[in-house]
Amino acid sequence: MRTQIIVLHRYAYGDSSWIVKALSPDLGVLSLLVKGAKSKNSRFKASIDPLAHSEIEIRYNRSKGNSCLIIPKEAFLQNYFQKMRMNLQSLAAAQLMAEILLKLGNNFSHAAEEFKWLLNNLEYLELNEANENSLSIWLHKLCDILGYAPMLLNCGLCGQKILQAPADLWHSAGGAVCENCLGEKKPSYDQVFLQELGNFANGKSNSRQNCQRIENFFLGHLKVHAGALDNLRSYEWLIETRKLASS
Ligand SMILES: [Zn+2]
Known part of the structure; x- marks a missing residue:
């Protein structure tokens, strides 16, 4: 075949x-x-x-x-993907995607979707340079393909639409929690991050420095559900290439 x-x-x-x-x-x-x-x-x-x-x-x-x-x-x-290979950051982002898919291992039922989105991203990186949101978008999509995307646009408890930013994130609620549901409790994430995540969920871009917090949020989310994602060597390399690009 x-x-x-x-x-x-x-x-x-x-x-x-x-x-x-x-x-x-x-x-x-x-x-x-x-x-x-x-x-x-x-x-x-x-x-x-x-x-x-x-x-x-x-x-x-x-x-x-x-x-x-x-x-x-x-x-x-x-x-x-000749052009992608010429750009260190794009190459590092692509290698991280490959490393994550390899570590997640062989999940037959998701293979077609995983393949489609990896190919999609490689084609994107061939035509455009990696931007501050591209890896987060891919990670979010991967969570979605695997069936456990965090809820970001609605409160996971009452379903109310989240307009600006979630008041907090709870694993038990599957993601965002609205102000009403949070009530008097102290949020476990800081305001700035929650706003950045709100921006991301609403398709607004965040600064280059902030994208790593969003990525780490999704990586943490993948780890909780899928495990086996420790020591992502390509992620360390990607962070190095970003430092090089901004210095
Ligand atoms: Zn709520």
Whole structure:
């Protein structure tokens, strides 16, 4: 069968081969053993580079599922995202998306949506530079795909529309809490952050310095629900590239 892939990660196997982790909309996260791929004459070349979008031809055994190593017969590069790779921040953002999807692992039922939104973002980053909201939007969408997006535009307790900013965020309420429901209680998040999150939810942009707090909020939310997202190395790198860009 043929399937599209986006390469999430790869590591050397022996002297000449790669083990490639790739997301397919049809099959979820696949482990591909690409023999001889390190050789100059390999027919796979750039099609199995990290973050490449390719189409592969595989012999897929439905009964075994995708838990085993699959040896692709051929790969056809669809998009290498050359311009995205030239921009450090865009590249770091794309690598973080790939790392998160890899760590979340193989959730079959969400693969098509995860693939679509990753591809969408890579195409966006190829045409535009990463902006302060793009990673937050992707993280929010990922929470949504996985079925646990935090409620931001309505109060999670009474359903009332949140006009400016939530009065607080409660995990037990699934997200935002309005002023009425918060009542006399002290909010657990600071006002400035809640306003930034309100801005984000309403499609207004925040400053470059503030975007990291929104990202961390969504990363924390993903961690609570999915676990296994500690030590995101690409996130540290992304923060470094931002410092470089603003200095
Ligand atoms: Zn309420």
